Structures are given as C-alpha cells and as structure tokens.
Amino acid sequence: MTVFSIDVSDVWKSFKLPHQRQDTFKERFLHPFHHVEVEQLHALKGVSFSIEQGEFFGIIGPNGSGKSTLLKLLAGIYVPERGDMTVIGRLSPFVELGVGFNEELSARDNVRVNGALLGLTMRQIEERYDEIVAFAGLERFMDQKLKNFSSGMKVRLAYSVSIRVEFEILLLDEVLAVGDQEFQEKCFETLETIRSQGKTIVFVSHDVDAMEKQCDRVMRLYRGEIVEIGPPDEVIERYMATTHSMG
Numbered sequence: 001m002t003v004f005s006i007d008v009s010d011v012w013k014s015f016k017l018p019h020q021r022q023d024t025f026k027e028r029f030l031h032p033f034h035h036v037e038v039e040q041l042h043a044l045k046g047v048s049f050s051i052e053q054g055e056f057f058g059i060i061g062p063n064g065s066g067k068s069t070l071l072k073l074l075a076g077i078y079v080p081e082r083g084d085m086t087v088i089g090r091l092s093p094f095v096e097l098g099v100g101f102n103e104e105l106s107a108r109d110n111v112r113v114n115g116a117l118l119g120l121t122m123r124q125i126e127e128r129y130d131e132i133v134a135f136a137g138l139e140r141f142m143d144q145k146l147k148n149f150s151s152g153m154k155v156r157l158a159y160s161v162s163i164r165v166e167f168e169i170l171l172l173d174e175v176l177a178v179g180d181q182e183f184q185e186k187c188f189e190t191l192e193t194i195r196s197q198g199k200t201i202v203f204v205s206h207d208v209d210a211m212e213k214q215c216d217r218v219m220r221l222y223r224g225e226i227v228e229i230g231p232p233d234e235v236i237e238r239y240m241a242t243t244h245s246m247g
Helices: 025-030 067-075 107-117 122-136 151-162 174-178 181-196 208-214 232-246
Strands: 004-019 037-052 056-060 082-087 091-094 169-172 200-204 217-222 225-230
Touching: 004 067, 004 200, 037 067, 037 082, 037 200, 037 225, 056 067, 056 208, 056 232, 067 082, 067 091, 067 169, 067 200, 091 151, 107 122, 107 151, 122 151, 151 181, 174 181, 181 200, 181 208, 208 232, 217 232, 225 232
Parallel strands: 056 200, 056 217, 091 169, 169 200
Antiparallel strands: 004 037, 004 082, 217 225
C-alpha cells in the first residue's frame, strides 16, 4: 500500500501588491492620501499533487513560478487561502536563508536558538554541537556575530543544523546553491544517507543536473500551475527545451 508524506489538493495562494502612482512632488503634496491600487498576484492556482513516503521529489520552474511559495506553504510559513494540505511527519524546513537566525548573536548562540526552534532540547543541541560545527567547517568562527558571516557561511551553518534535528520530511530550497562546490558535494552525500533512512526530501532548484541525478520524480511549475509531473530526465528535457525556445 502506498503511504504518502504530503498530499496537496486544489491549493491556491495569492498576494496583494499595493501600487501608488505619484509622479511629481506637487501631486504628492496635493494628494497625500491618494488612492492605492492593489494588484492581486496569484502565486499558486489550483495545485494538486502527492509525494510518497521516502520519495526524493524535485520541483522545477522559472523564477516566479511559485516554487518557493509552495515550499513555504508546506513548511507552515504561509497559509493557503483555498484547498487542503496534509503533511504527515515532522518537518525540517530549509526554505529561506536567515529564518531563525539573529544577526546580532554569535554563531554559537544561533546554533542553540535555531536548534531549539526546530525542536531540539538544550541537551540534544549540546550533544550535537560539535558535529554541527565540524560539518559546516566553521570551528574558528563560532564566537563571531552572524552579521560578519558571508551568505555561504550562513548556508553551511543553517544546513548543518537542519539535518541534525528529528524529522521525517526535509524541505530544501535554492539556498544550497549559495554554498561552494565542496560543501554542495557534502550536502548531497548527506541527502543520500537521509534517503536511505526512508525519509522524504522535497527539493527546489535550478540545478537541473542535480535534479536529474537525485530525484525520483520532478514536478514542473509555470506561473503558479503544474505543467507536468514525471521522470526527471523527461520533465527536465522538456523544461530546458521550453527555456531555450523562450530565450
């Protein structure tokens, strides 16, 4: 019997974008409370799909297709306005760089705070601290404030924490692309281990080579709608052909 980790049915999500046009200083002075027009941006439109337990599921599409919005819905950061979402199992969401981090705290304190936010006890954090730091390769920098870290260093730290919490489902967004080549290879090695443990991975990326190599199935989004779901090589081939024809 097929067991699903994630089931999404007819999910819609939109955002209101305010627009206020005041071309001159005179207009702004004479009409300080000018009417603001609101544009409705439909980020996701009637999306339905299921992900099996233990599946490595990829999501691909151009910028603005709804990939990150979908991951944030799965993570509970956003709430759908219509439709149903069922997520069975504990999540470790790695969907936006900086979430759960405090730039004014040291990296050491950020590990404790981020670990606690992801459900670890203080004892578990202390037990896993050395592993987290070693994997990130940041031993010499842990007493520095996070605001002094490069984006790549933050990614290494955040990812290292996220894979050491208790979870059944790992959500991964584009942020892995910020890390260097050596760290990316380490990440994919850990993903193989996670996969072998029967855990579910949802992977959003523009890296089609990694997508084709790692994923069991790939879903292609375009302007908030599902174009297709299928074998990685087939979906990616059609996606690349479409991208090249548009370029």
